[in-house]
Every structure is written in C-alpha cells, then in structure tokens.
Amino acid sequence: MTRIDFIPLSGAAQMGANAFVLRVDGCDILLDLGATSAKAPGWLAQLARPSLLWISHVHWDHLGALPHVLERFGPLPALATAATVELAPLALASALGLRNKALARAQAMARCLRPMAPRTYYELSDIVRGQKVPSMRLMAFEAGHMLGAAMLLIEIDRPEQPPFRVLYSGDFCTHDQPIVAGASIPRPTADFQVDVFICEGVLSGDGAADVVDYEVEMARLSTACNGHQGPRLVAVAALGESCEITAALAGQGVDLIVHDYLRPLFEVYGRHRPQAFSKPPRFGDARLCRQMLEAHGLVIAAGDQLQPTTMAGELAGELVENPQAQITLTNRVYAQTPAGKLLARQAGQRAQVEHYRLPTHAPRWQIVETVRALSPRKVVLVHGPKSDLYRLRKALAAVVEAGDVVVAINGQSLELG
Numbered sequence: 001m002t003r004i005d006f007i008p009l010s011g012a013a014q015m016g017a018n019a020f021v022l023r024v025d026g027c028d029i030l031l032d033l034g035a036t037s038a039k040a041p042g043w044l045a046q047l048a049r050p051s052l053l054w055i056s057h058v059h060w061d062h063l064g065a066l067p068h069v070l071e072r073f074g075p076l077p078a079l080a081t082a083a084t085v086e087l088a089p090l091a092l093a094s095a096l097g098l099r100n101k102a103l104a105r106a107q108a109m110a111r112c113l114r115p116m117a118p119r120t121y122y123e124l125s126d127i128v129r130g131q132k133v134p135s136m137r138l139m140a141f142e143a144g145h146m147l148g149a150a151m152l153l154i155e156i157d158r159p160e161q162p163p164f165r166v167l168y169s170g171d172f173c174t175h176d177q178p179i180v181a182g183a184s185i186p187r188p189t190a191d192f193q194v195d196v197f198i199c200e201g202v203l204s205g206d207g208a209a210d211v212v213d214y215e216v217e218m219a220r221l222s223t224a225c226n227g228h229q230g231p232r233l234v235a236v237a238a239l240g241e242s243c244e245i246t247a248a249l250a251g252q253g254v255d256l257i258v259h260d261y262l263r264p265l266f267e268v269y270g271r272h273r274p275q276a277f278s279k280p281p282r283f284g285d286a287r288l289c290r291q292m293l294e295a296h297g298l299v300i301a302a303g304d305q306l307q308p309t310t311m312a313g314e315l316a317g318e319l320v321e322n323p324q325a326q327i328t329l330t331n332r333v334y335a336q337t338p339a340g341k342l343l344a345r346q347a348g349q350r351a352q353v354e355h356y357r358l359p360t361h362a363p364r365w366q367i368v369e370t371v372r373a374l375s376p377r378k379v380v381l382v383h384g385p386k387s388d389l390y391r392l393r394k395a396l397a398a399v400v401e402a403g404d405v406v407v408a409i410n411g412q413s414l415e416l417g
C-alpha cells in the first residue's frame with residue numbers, strides 16, 4: 001500500500017503564505033513556500049526536511065520563505081519553470097529590500113532551482129539523487145496567472161494499480177492576458193485520470209471578478225489612457241501585471257515610459273515571450289518619468305497600493321492636486337492604503353482616478369469549469385478566504401458528483417490514498 005497524505009502548513013482556509021506538504025510513503029514534497037513579509041514564517045517550525053521543493057511562481061506568498069528554508073536545511077533540490085527560475089532572484093531582491101549586492105545574494109539563493117520544461121515528465125529519482133524515494137514523476141503545466149506560473153502534476157506509482165495523480169494548481173487562470181496565455185490544463189483520457197485536484201480559490205467569492213471580461217476591461221483601460229490629454233500615471237503590481245498592461249497599451253500605440261525599476265522584469269518577459277512587445281518599451285529614471293508627466297505623457301510605475309515608498313506612490317502624490325492628471329489603479333485596492341483612500345475620494349484629490357479589474361486568478365466560473373473538465377475523484381480547496389471556500393465547495397459538489405470536495409485546514413492532515 002502506498003500512503004499519500006496532504007498536510008497544509010499554511011494558506012489552506014485563509015489568504016496568506018502558501019505551504020503544503022505532499023507526503024508519499026514518508027517522502028515530503030513541499031508545494032510552495034510562501035511568506036507574508038521578509039521574516040521567517042511561523043509554518044517553518046512545523047516543516048520536516050523535505051526531499052523536494054516546488055515553487056509554482058514567484059509571488060511572495062508562494063516563494064517568500066525560500067531564504068529561510070535554505071538557511072534551515074541547507075541546499076535542497078527545487079523545481080520550477082525556467083521563467084520562474086529567472087524571475088526568482090528579481091522577486092527575492094526586490095522584496096527583501098537588499099540594497100547592496102541584492103541581486104547577487106538573491107541569485108545565490110535561487111541557484112538551487114532547477115528549470116523544468118512544461119508538459120514533460122521528470123522522474124523524482126533523477127532529481128533527488130542519492131536519496132531513496134518512492135517511484136513517481138512530476139510534470140508542470142502552464143497556469144496562466146503570470147509568466148512562469150505552473151501547476152504541478154505528481155504521478156505516483158502503486159503496485160498492481162494505475163498511478164495515483166495529484167494536480168496542484170498554484171495560482172491560475174484560464175483566460176488569456178496580452179502576453180501570458182491562459183492555463184493549459186491536462187484533459188482526462190481513458191489512461192489519464194487526475195485523482196486529486198488541489199485548487200486555489202483566491203477569487204472564488206469575488207462576485208465582481210466573476211462577471212468581468214478581462215479582454216473588455218483591458219480594452220477599456222487602454223482607451224481611457226489613450227484618450228486622456230493630461231499627465232497619466234498607471235500604477236501597477238510589479239510581477240506580472242506591469243508587463244501585461246504595458247503590452248496592451250503599447251499595442252494601442254500609446255507613447256509611454258516605464259520606470260527603470262521594472263526593466264529587469266521586462267527583460268525576462270522579453271526573453272520568454274519575444275513577441276510580447278512589437279517594439280521594446282522605453283525605460284526611464286525618476287527624472288525622465290517626471291518630464292514625461294510634465295509633457296502630459298503616460299508613465300507606468302510599480303506600486304499597486306500607491307505606498308509613498310514606491311515610485312507610483314511618489315508620482316501619484318505629486319499628481320493628486322492636478323485636475324488634468326489621470327491616475328489608473330488596477331485589481332485589489334485595499335481601503336486603508338493610499339490607493340484605497342484616493343479611490344474613495346478621501347484624499348481631497350483633484351486628479352481623475354480610474355480603477356479596473358484585471359483578474360489574474362480564476363474567478364468562480366473558471367474554477368467550476370476547470371473542475372468539470374478535470375473530473376477528479378477529489379477536490380481539495382486551498383488559498384482563499386475560508387467562508388468563500390466553503391461556498392465554493394457547495395457549488396462544486398454538484399460538479400464532482402462521484403467524488404468529494406473538501407476545504408483543507410492548516411495543520412490537519414488529509415489522507416489522499
């Protein structure tokens with residue numbers, strides 16, 4: 001008998017850092033290693049030495065604990081897609097705020113990551129050399145969401161039975177963005193059945209995300225930016241969104257400057273998606289960005305909540321009294337942040353503030369469609385507000401009639417097989 005357990009350490013029935021252990025006959029694969037700050041996350045105390053790390057993508061709630069995991073256990077074999085391997089040092093360097101030699105230190109940390117081609121089987125025994133591990137294979141599937149994001153299929157051999165397959169979604173969406181295409185999800189066949197689908201539900205309770213048409217919303221944003229005559233600032237989340245919005249605007253022929261801070265990210269996107277930009281965007285330092293705004297041009301800068309420590313926050317602060325200016329915000333805008341206050345017009349601003357929803361997670365209807373297409377025996381819901389996941393569970397129960405749907409709870413081990 002092969003014993004397979006799923007042990008959520010963090011990020012199960014909650015938003016926040018993701019860390020899940022898949023234990024196969026005592027061999028642990030750590031699915032994501034997220035944090036919520038630069039500090040070591042609490043879940044690390046519950047982690048036994050894993051045989052393998054899987055990093056689904058470079059957002060901090062999936063990657064952020066890498067420095068702490070490596071510090072505690074020393075070098076460990078780790079898998080990610082090639083784009084994630086390239087993006088990881090940038091994400092680590094910017095989030096850790098390492099000023100001197102930031103990139104060099106982050107690159108050293110990311111050196112344990114081994115790039116994995118999508119839709120290709122990797123034998124665990126080939127990756128984890130010198131360790132005796134159960135017979136299993138791993139395969140990555142593009143997950144949409146952002147460049148490099150991938151689902152992980154774990155195919156476990158069992159004596160006298162077909163292999164047991166677990167698919168971990170990480171963050172995903174099935175709609176196309178201007179650069180990154182929607183998730184490519186495996187289709188079940190007579191010989192290929194997913195037994196357990198571990199599925200994220202970040203947006204599962206967001207009714208507004210459920211009705212938004214990403215393409216229409218992006219076109220609306222482009223038209224509004226294009227049609228405006230005054231200085232325009234588009235505040236973006238660095239990882240993912242910045243490149244997608246720039247590609248959409250540049251595709252419309254909008255003359256724009258991207259703040260320098262984002263340049264290394266664009267270089268990775270450019271290498272992996274050479275068709276992304278018909279011509280490479282222009283980059284500029286703070287001085288050039290300000291000149292562009294004075295000339296009533298458009299600037300793209302990082303800082304999605306307009307925190308004053310970010311370039312977008314600084315520039316927004318300078319534009320806020322200008323009745324000719326347009327400030328564009330996207331996605332989640334939290335009430336207590338400078339962006340939230342601007343959107344609620346609490347800041348007494350005179351600039352025009354625009355808000356667009358460009359979801360990069362699967363809204364509820366996509367989750368339902370994905371589960372229907374996969375028709376797994378069991379669905380395990382993670383990474384979402386608890387009450388939303390319980391509501392999603394009800395909706396999915398009708399879809400997986402023959403199986404069951406559970407909401408995972410941190411610290412509670414689930415026996416999968």
Ligand SMILES: [Zn+2]
Pocket residue numbers: 057059145171
């Ligand atoms: Zn993410």
Ligand SMILES: [Zn+2]
Pocket residue numbers: 059061062171383
């Ligand atoms: Zn996430």
